[in-house]
Amino acid sequence: MLSGESLKKIDTEVAKYPADQKQSAVMAALALAQEEKGHLSTEVMDFVAGYLGMAPVAVFEVASFYTMYDLAPVGRHKLCVCTNLPCALSGAVEAAEHLKKKLGIDWNETTPDGRFTLKQGECFGACGDAPVVLVNNKKMASFMTPEAIDKMLAELQK
Amino acid sequence: MNSAHPPFDPGIYGPEAVLMKGITGENWRLKDYEARGGYAALKKILAEKMAPDAVIAELKRSALRGRGGAGFPTGLKWSFMPRQAPGAKYMVCNSDEGEPGTFKDRDILRYNPHQVIEGMAIGVYATGSTAGYNYIHGEIWDIYERFEEALAEARAAGYIGRNVLGSDFSWELYAHHGWGAYICGEETALLESIEGKKGQPRFRPPFPASYGLYGRPTTINNTETFAAVPWIMLNGGQAYLELGRPNNGGTKIFSVSGHVERPGNYEVRLGTPFAKLLEMAGGMRGGRRIKAVIPGGSSAPVVPGQVMMQTDLDYDAIAKAGSMLGSGAVIVMDETVCMVRALERLSYFYFEESCGQCTPCREGTGWMYRVVHRIESGRGRQEDLDLLANVAENIMGRTICALGDAAALPVRSFVKHFRDEFQYHIDHKHCLVGAHAAVVGNKAAV
Numbered sequence: 001m002l003s004g005e006s007l008k009k010i011d012t013e014v015a016k017y018p019a020d021q022k023q024s025a026v027m028a029a030l031a032l033a034q035e036e037k038g039h040l041s042t043e044v045m046d047f048v049a050g051y052l053g054m055a056p057v058a059v060f061e062v063a064s065f066y067t068m069y070d071l072a073p074v075g076r077h078k079l080c081v082c083t084n085l086p087c088a089l090s091g092a093v094e095a096a097e098h099l100k101k102k103l104g105i106d107w108n109e110t111t112p113d114g115r116f117t118l119k120q121g122e123c124f125g126a127c128g129d130a131p132v133v134l135v136n137n138k139k140m141a142s143f144m145t146p147e148a149i150d151k152m153l154a155e156l157q158k
Numbered sequence: 159m160n161s162a163h164p165p166f167d168p169g170i171y172g173p174e175a176v177l178m179k180g181i182t183g184e185n186w187r188l189k190d191y192e193a194r195g196g197y198a199a200l201k202k203i204l205a206e207k208m209a210p211d212a213v214i215a216e217l218k219r220s221a222l223r224g225r226g227g228a229g230f231p232t233g234l235k236w237s238f239m240p241r242q243a244p245g246a247k248y249m250v251c252n253s254d255e256g257e258p259g260t261f262k263d264r265d266i267l268r269y270n271p272h273q274v275i276e277g278m279a280i281g282v283y284a285t286g287s288t289a290g291y292n293y294i295h296g297e298i299w300d301i302y303e304r305f306e307e308a309l310a311e312a313r314a315a316g317y318i319g320r321n322v323l324g325s326d327f328s329w330e331l332y333a334h335h336g337w338g339a340y341i342c343g344e345e346t347a348l349l350e351s352i353e354g355k356k357g358q359p360r361f362r363p364p365f366p367a368s369y370g371l372y373g374r375p376t377t378i379n380n381t382e383t384f385a386a387v388p389w390i391m392l393n394g395g396q397a398y399l400e401l402g403r404p405n406n407g408g409t410k411i412f413s414v415s416g417h418v419e420r421p422g423n424y425e426v427r428l429g430t431p432f433a434k435l436l437e438m439a440g441g442m443r444g445g446r447r448i449k450a451v452i453p454g455g456s457s458a459p460v461v462p463g464q465v466m467m468q469t470d471l472d473y474d475a476i477a478k479a480g481s482m483l484g485s486g487a488v489i490v491m492d493e494t495v496c497m498v499r500a501l502e503r504l505s506y507f508y509f510e511e512s513c514g515q516c517t518p519c520r521e522g523t524g525w526m527y528r529v530v531h532r533i534e535s536g537r538g539r540q541e542d543l544d545l546l547a548n549v550a551e552n553i554m555g556r557t558i559c560a561l562g563d564a565a566a567l568p569v570r571s572f573v574k575h576f577r578d579e580f581q582y583h584i585d586h587k588h589c590l591v592g593a594h595a596a597v598v599g600n601k602a603a604v
Contacts, residue, residue, distance in 0.1 A: 016291075018246070018331040021372060045477035054354070063319035064186050065356040065513075068296050068338035077575040078556050084258045085456060091474045122340060122507055124297035125264050127256040127415040127487070128422045 002046040003033075005033045010051065022052045026062050028035045030069055039070040047110070066136050067122075075110040075117035077156050080134040081144075090130035091145065096120070098146045099133075102153060170339045172438055174410045175425040176401065177385050181269045185354055186304070188311040189271035189446045198319060199391035200279050203429045204325040210241060213284040217352075217387070226252055226343070226380030226454060227485045229473050232387075238367035240375050241286035247377040249281045250352070251292040252382055256338050256345040258456035258507060259487030262411040263381035265423050267294070268383065271308035275331065277384030279317060280391060282329045285377055289330040292381075293348050296336035305333050341509035344559045345378040347513065359559035380485075382411060402428035405473035414439040416490040417446065428472040434469060435488065443543030446492040450575070452486020455501030456504050457564030459571030463491075481571070496591045497576040498583050501568060508565030519562035522553040528571050531578060536587035543580055 002010075002011050010029045017024035023031070029048050040063050048058040052094050063069045079095045100106060110117040125130045129142035133152070141152055171178035180194050183377055191197070218233030237249065252276060255263040266274060272551065278290045294302045309331060312318045318336035320328045334352050336342050342351045346360035349371050368377020386408060390398045399407040408429040412435055415421045421441025426435060434452070442448055448463030453471070459481040461469070469479040478481045491500065509527040514520045524547050529542050552565035555565070 015333070018372065024334075026354040027351070028335065030336070031337055036203055052290070052354075058355070061356050066296070068335040068341050083503070084507055085500055086259045086487075088503055089416040089489070089495070091493065100313065105208065121297070122510055124260045125257045125261050126297050126298070127259050127489075128261050128413060130415065130421070134297055139298075140298065140300065 001044065002033055002036060002051075007051075008038050014052070023054050023058070024103055025067070026054060027061060030059070030063055034069060041071045073110075075134035076115050078117045078136050079120060080119040080121040080137075082124050082126075082130070082134075084123045084127075086123075087130040087132065090127075092131040095131035095133070095144045095149060098149055102149070110118075118136050127131065171411070171423060171425045173407060173583055174401075174427050175429075177266070177382070177411065178270065178423075178425050182271060186269050186271060186279070186308070188272055188308070189268070190314060195392070196388070197276050198271050198282075199388040200276050200317065201323060202281060203280060203391060204323055204327055204547045207325075210284045210286065213280065213391065216283075216391060216395040220390045220398035221395075221402070221405055222383065222386055222390060222398065223406070223473060224380055224383035225386070225410065225486065227257060227457070229483060231349070232379060232383055235367075235377060235379070236281065236285050238365070239285035239287070239377055239480075239593065240368065243286075243375055246289065246372070246374045247285065247305055248371045248374055249278055249285060249287045249290040249379035250289065250345075250348065250371060250376055250378045251278055251381055252343060252345060252348055252374040252378050253292055253294045253381045255295050255381070256297075256340045256343055257483075257487060258487045258504070259413060259415050259452065260455050260485040261413045261415075261487040262423050262486065264295070264298050264301055266381050266411070267298075267305055272307050272312065273309060273385045273388060273437065274381055275312050276318065277387035278331060279322070279385060280387050281377065281379065282331075283327055286327065287375075287377070290330070291332050291371070292335050293334050293336060293342070296338045299335070302333060304333045307326045308334060310549050339513075340507075340561075341513045341561060343524065344561065345359060347559065348378065349376065356513070358513045360560075361558055365422055367440075395470060403474075405474060410471070410486050412471065412486045412488050414490065416488075417443045417448075417492040417495075419443050420488050426471065430471050431476070432466050432471055432488075436467075441491075442490070442492055444492075444495065448490065449493045449495055450491045452480045452481075452487075452489040452491075452568075455487040455568060456489070456507065457560075459484045459567050460497075460575060461571075462575050470480060480520075494591065496534075496589050497572055497579045498530065498534045498589070501572040502527070502534045504568045505530045508561065512561060512565070516554040516557040516562065518553045519565065522549050522562070523565045524567065525549045528558050530569070531584050535585070537579075538586060543577070543582060 015024040026068040033044050045059045046056045049056040081094045133141040133142040135146045214236050218428050223229040245273045253263050339357045341347045342357040347357040351357040366376040402408045424438050451466040452460050455592045461481050473483045505527040509523040512519045512523045550569045553562040553566045579590050
């Protein structure tokens, strides 16, 4: 179900916790599984449950509680824009509107070519860099003026 | 980290910086930290076989208070740990920084990660703990990776592991990343999260010092709190106290966001006038007039700009101004801001982030958001301001954790200080400030 490389990384995470607390690695394991598979299907979540010796429902509870897990397919590039107050005071709403116009989609939609999904985020802890866009959960793009967004989209289109 | 990022400005932390002194943006590695005098405090404690009680006494003298938001005295917190209890005991660093307006821990971890590791080592030593975890906000992945690198450096150099620097002190430290849940910044939700569960806060008592991670005695401190510990142990609690004011020891990193010319982190002595911090941040953007300030992260009550201009930045002075120092996140708003729209955005946040465990918060945050939203959209009713007060009143003090209060406080303070704007929205179905000036956005961001 998951590659040997992912399993090795999960084992590294499991080793961080006491031997009888494998479940502590579930957040990292789900993040790794999502990275490999694109999103968390029931099959993938059940596999993680088996691997960590957890009840499948306990894994689903975690996957559905934390917002960065995707339980349904998303585009190749998931763009998450923080629109919370500090960011909104520094142009985040304009950044979001610009993205919506350029991509032709609204929040929680994916472009027809499957390249981009747009999501609204809540405080990434980077308000000094506002506006900020989180790309595929792991890359923080700072100071995203409309020009910077155009540049980013052009790079991701390649 | 991103092409759009401007060059690092080494002067950004200010001339009073203690924790971030000498930071260039590049010198985060172990050898750089050691060159700045890093790990000297740990070495001294181990070489002198300093009594754990003496470490805690020094911290108490420093009047260091928790930098995550609650401001609880750190030395006192450490003294709650049952040092003699057998078995595993834990020290947990709360780097789940997601309080809107706060972005200081991200800078500490990316520019000075070893300072946090050294502070945690001293904490583990003083509390008789066996291991530590650093819980890092999910959205800052590159900082998590950097911290893992710093951990590898510290392990290789013998600062973490068995018999640290040849002493009989042993400990372990690991990084754990979140994955998008504001509530995990609440310490017991954070513990649940490390245990591989939904991040839902626990009832207290029992407090973490007796029943924490995996049911073991645990102490949780904020990243900036740990970062302050090595300096205190090297220079003495009295010296740290004298950097600030009585009961408000030391320096504090303030994250300044919103309508200022240079948003960013500034480290100043506690008790510094807000007006000076504003000046360091380049003053008001475009020279506009200050309208309001949220001085301690979005959960802190809003303060009118003119009151804030007369207020000093320490725990007691900000409390006197009717708010709280919180995490030190200073959100500055100018005269163009529609306060109804600003509150609408904050209310949406708490509605979205309520973990759903307690009914008053789960239902109340939704009520408050919907009522503020309809006032903002010109559908407000005359009774809505009383309704908001009523819902806020019924959340306050009726939930397991502080998120409920955190959602209610902005509502109460915005309506209290800017009631005329809310009333105008209800009476005229549009904004008093003016549609063109509403810089929070032309559309509700939901």
